[in-house]
Amino acid sequence: MPFQSLSVLRRLAAPVVALAGLAVVTACGTPEPAPEPAPVTDSTPLLKNPIALQLWSMNRSFETEGVPATLAKVKAMGFNHVELAGTAGLSRDEFKAELDRAGLTPISMHVDIQALLDNPQQIIEDAKVFGVQYVGNAWFPHEPPFDAADADRAVEAFNTAGRLLREAGLTFFYHAHGYEFVPAEGGGTLFDSIVARTDPENVKFQLDAMWAFHGGEDPVALLRRYPDRFVSTHLKDMRPGTERNNTGQAPPDTSVALGTGMVDIQGVLEAARDTSVEWHILEEESTQPEVNIPAGLEYIRQLEAQRQQQ
Numbered sequence: 001m002p003f004q005s006l007s008v009l010r011r012l013a014a015p016v017v018a019l020a021g022l023a024v025v026t027a028c029g030t031p032e033p034a035p036e037p038a039p040v041t042d043s044t045p046l047l048k049n050p051i052a053l054q055l056w057s058m059n060r061s062f063e064t065e066g067v068p069a070t071l072a073k074v075k076a077m078g079f080n081h082v083e084l085a086g087t088a089g090l091s092r093d094e095f096k097a098e099l100d101r102a103g104l105t106p107i108s109m110h111v112d113i114q115a116l117l118d119n120p121q122q123i124i125e126d127a128k129v130f131g132v133q134y135v136g137n138a139w140f141p142h143e144p145p146f147d148a149a150d151a152d153r154a155v156e157a158f159n160t161a162g163r164l165l166r167e168a169g170l171t172f173f174y175h176a177h178g179y180e181f182v183p184a185e186g187g188g189t190l191f192d193s194i195v196a197r198t199d200p201e202n203v204k205f206q207l208d209a210m211w212a213f214h215g216g217e218d219p220v221a222l223l224r225r226y227p228d229r230f231v232s233t234h235l236k237d238m239r240p241g242t243e244r245n246n247t248g249q250a251p252p253d254t255s256v257a258l259g260t261g262m263v264d265i266q267g268v269l270e271a272a273r274d275t276s277v278e279w280h281i282l283e284e285e286s287t288q289p290e291v292n293i294p295a296g297l298e299y300i301r302q303l304e305a306q307r308q309q310q
Contacts, residue, residue: 046269046304047280052081052107054234054283055088057293062088067095071102077294083232083281084109084130085138092126099130107279108134108232110175113157114141120164127170134231134279135165136173136206144247146179151190155197162202173231175206178215179248189217195226204276205229208283210236210255213263215246220264223271232279233272235296237261255285258296266303 053074055062061070067088074082082104087095099106109132116123116137127135140157142150154174162172180191195205207230209219223230238261239254258265269280284292 044273046273046300046307048273048277049279050081051079051235051297051300052083052279052281053077053079053293054083054085054281056085056110057282057284057289059085059088060287061290067098068101071098071104073290075102075104078297079104081105081107081279083107084132086110092129096130106130106132108132108136108173108281110136110138113137113161116161116164117157120161120168124165124168124170127165128168132170134171134173134204136175137161138175138206139177139248140174142179144179146182146190146246146248148185148190148193151180151184151194154194158194158198158203162199162204166202171204171231172202173204173206175208175234176212176215177208177248178211179246181212181215181217182246191217195229200229204231206232206234206281207268207277208234208236209263209265209268210234210238210261211248213238214242214244214250214254215248216244220267220271223268223275223277227275230272230275230277232281233268233277234283235265235268235280235300236283236285237263237265237296250285252285252287255283255292257292257299258282259299260295265299269300269303 055074058070058074061073067090070088080103082099084106090098109127109130111123111126116135123135137158140146140150140154142153158172158174165172174194176191180194181189184190184193205226207219207222211234212219212222219233235258237256237258239256240262242250242254242262272280282293282296284296286292
């Protein structure tokens with residue numbers, strides 16, 4: 001799916017956890033041992049960074065109201081940070097100018113895996129113009145159902161993409177979409193096999209809480225199983241009563257406001273505090289994002305307020 005087309009892709013203020021693990025250099029130049037990270041307690045902030053918004057959530061608004069008006073809406077909702085999924089019909093530089101004008105900072109972007117492999121320098125240049133650190137793939141091309149051969153191809157593609165991006169000072173991630181959580185020969189799931197066979201230094205992951213749950217997984221358990229592999233999440237809830245399957249597909253009304261569905265969003269936020277997750281990215285796939293997004297932000301604010309009162 002081309003990066004240039006939004007149609008084919010799919011602030012919250014909070015304390016920022018201080019960086020830990022950096023060596024302190026003495027006057028004589030000898031590094032002292034890095035301090036131990038502060039233990040996670042009930043008083044630890046729920047979030048490491050402010051919540052970002054995946055701009056795919058606003059795709060209908062981009063189409064009907066245009067880029068400036070839509071980005072102004074995103075800013076008015078309280079966001080300072082966003083994840084990109086295309087440029088809504090504008091050139092890269094035009095879209096970057098609109099983001100700057102709206103006061104929105106991109107933190108990551110989704111790209112087509114084949115485009116990344118075919119022309120990595122272009123993707124790298126795009127990422128550096130936007131100033132993002134994370135470049136990810138949200139859908140690995142396959143003929144359903146996703147199988148072991150697809151997982152093999154994904155492992156090769158992700159290792160190559162991860163190496164190319166790391167050499168450029170960027171981080172590659174794969175956004176699991178639910179079809180990967182099928183049994184694998186020898187135990188576990190195909191997603192587990194992908195994690196096991198990709199270079200942990202070069203290949204990271206993005207946990208979409210709804211799609212993982214839709215695919216039969218427990219997103220909280222995934223975070224605990226792989227505490228060093230996820231760099232971000234997509235916070236998304238699933239309508240009660242939705243049938244779970246491994247298609248990676250669902251009607252738009254499957255996506256509901258955070259805290260009103262079947263996914264343990266609070267559990268995801270709690271579990272992520274002690275992992276490599278840096279960013280939580282709110283994403284809406286419903287037809288009423290301008291209702292559900294503020295409601296989801298308010299839900300997270302309530303969770304943070306409850307933590308601060310403990």
